[in-house]
Amino acid sequence: MRTTFLPFSPPYISREEIDEVVDTLSSDWITTGPKTKRFETEFATFLGAESALALNSCTAGLHLALVVLGIGSGDEVITTPMTFCSTVNVIEHVGAEPVLVDVEPDTLNISPSLIEKAVTPKTRAIMPVHYTGHPCKMDVIIKIAREHRLFVIEDAAHALPAQYEGKAVGTIGDLTAFSFYATKNLTTAEGGMLTGKRELIEKARALSLHGMNRDAWKRYDKGGSWYYEIDAPGFKYNMTDIQASLGLQQLKKLDRFQERRHEIVKRYNEAFSGCPCLETPANLPSVKHAWHLYTLRLNLKTLKINRDQFIEEMKERNIGTSVHFIPIHLHPYYCIKYCYRPEDFPVAYSNFLRLISLPLYPRMSDQDVDDVIEAVLSVVKSYRR
Numbered sequence: 286m287r288t289t290f291l292p293f294s295p296p297y298i299s300r301e302e303i304d305e306v307v308d309t310l311s312s313d314w315i316t317t318g319p320k321t322k323r324f325e326t327e328f329a330t331f332l333g334a335e336s337a338l339a340l341n342s343c344t345a346g347l348h349l350a351l352v353v354l355g356i357g358s359g360d361e362v363i364t365t366p367m368t369f370c371s372t373v374n375v376i377e378h379v380g381a382e383p384v385l386v387d388v389e390p391d392t393l394n395i396s397p398s399l400i401e402k403a404v405t406p407k408t409r410a411i412m413p414v415h416y417t418g419h420p421c422k423m424d425v426i427i428k429i430a431r432e433h434r435l436f437v438i439e440d441a442a443h444a445l446p447a448q449y450e451g452k453a454v455g456t457i458g459d460l461t462a463f464s465f466y467a468t469k470n471l472t473t474a475e476g477g478m479l480t481g482k483r484e485l486i487e488k489a490r491a492l493s494l495h496g497m498n499r500d501a502w503k504r505y506d507k508g509g510s511w512y513y514e515i516d517a518p519g520f521k522y523n524m525t526d527i528q529a530s531l532g533l534q535q536l537k538k539l540d541r542f543q544e545r546r547h548e549i550v551k552r553y554n555e556a557f558s559g560c561p562c563l564e565t566p567a568n569l570p571s572v573k574h575a576w577h578l579y580t581l582r583l584n585l586k587t588l589k590i591n592r593d594q595f596i597e598e599m600k601e602r603n604i605g606t607s608v609h610f611i612p613i614h615l616h617p618y619y620c621i622k623y624c625y626r627p628e629d630f631p632v633a634y635s636n637f638l639r640l641i642s643l644p645l646y647p648r649m650s651d652q653d654v655d656d657v658i659e660a661v662l663s664v665v666k667s668y669r670r
């Protein structure tokens with residue numbers, strides 16, 4: 286057994302990121318400026334997206350997406366319970382109503398046939414979440430959106446880089462939001478990126494910096510002007526050049542990071558797929574998985590312990606784990622406001638009870654991976670029925 290604790294998801298920051306941040310800190314400009322601009326361009330090129338806007342979070346990107354598409358009071362937005370709270374919080378922020386539909390049993394991604402059933406005359410948008418980095422069935426979702434004239438706003442917090450039928454996530458829906466939070470596949474400590482058509486991105490850009498028109502950050506340049514106008518009451522959602530410094534260097538390493546993630550997933554799948562107590566994650570042939578998370582599902586009937594006890598046993602063995610996610614409808618705010626019962630979304634709820642996320646990050650050594658495998662198999666062996 287390990288003698289030191291293996292954390293669930295530490296960042297991978299090396300000399301290159303540190304040097305780039307120091308370079309920015311030693312310059313005359315530390316907030317939104319030339320490095321943020323360069324990060325946007327390089328990120329858009331990496332995905333093949335028309336345009337990109339760097340922000341201080343993915344949550345900010347999702348919020349701006351709803352605002353620029355004019356979604357607000359009286360509107361409905363269809364999304365999934367199997368997500369982080371911010372996907373749904375932003376729908377509340379704009380005064381619209383989140384309409385949750387259950388997920389598919391294999392990928393735990395939003396079910397297209399249930400989306401179709403949930404569309405009403407008030408529906409304005411669909412917000413799919415690419416759970417764990419496995420893309421949703423975007424061909425069907427786009428088709429439903431076209432038929433009913435709905436916008437598609439993708440929560441791609443886990444899905445960098447992912448592809449659906451050869452198309453990069455970030456180039457499919459109307460707007461797509463990525464997260465660079467500390468645990469994500471690419472990190473700027475806190476940060477996000479919104480991708481989409483140039484016209485929408487430029488609207489979002491103005492709103493991300495108070496609603497100032499013109500290239501607001503240039504106003505302190507020699508060629509800049511002190512004059513600006515406010516076209517709308519915007520937000521303070523801009524990324525800083527310090528964050529962009531991290532992003533620029535992390536983007537260069539992303540392909541290598543992903544290779545390592547895929548290697549670790551292969552080792553986990555090989556170790557766990559024969560075990561009747563464990564269900565390994567789905568990976569449909571139509572996608573390129575971003576493998577942000579590796580989620581095992583416990584076959585609870587074959588075990589004497591529940592998922593929470595399994596997590597404690599892993600902790601005893603010095604392995605950090607987590608749960609993704611506590612479904613939205615179980616959180617008091619949503620549960621009370623919309624009178625949800627746990628069984629309202631049976632697939633999300635029953636899977637929540639048996640999900641456990643294992644450590645998965647490029648910094649893991651082969652020994653770390655072996656330690657996780659050994660710990661999982663040892664818990665199973667001790668508590669098998």
Ligand SMILES: *Cc1c(COP(=O)(O)O)cnc(C)c1O
Nearest residue numbers: 342343344369371442464465466
């Ligand atoms: C992390 C995460 C977010 C929020 O990202 P921030 O950059 O922290 O705002 C949104 N949705 C999902 C599914 C996430 O995992």
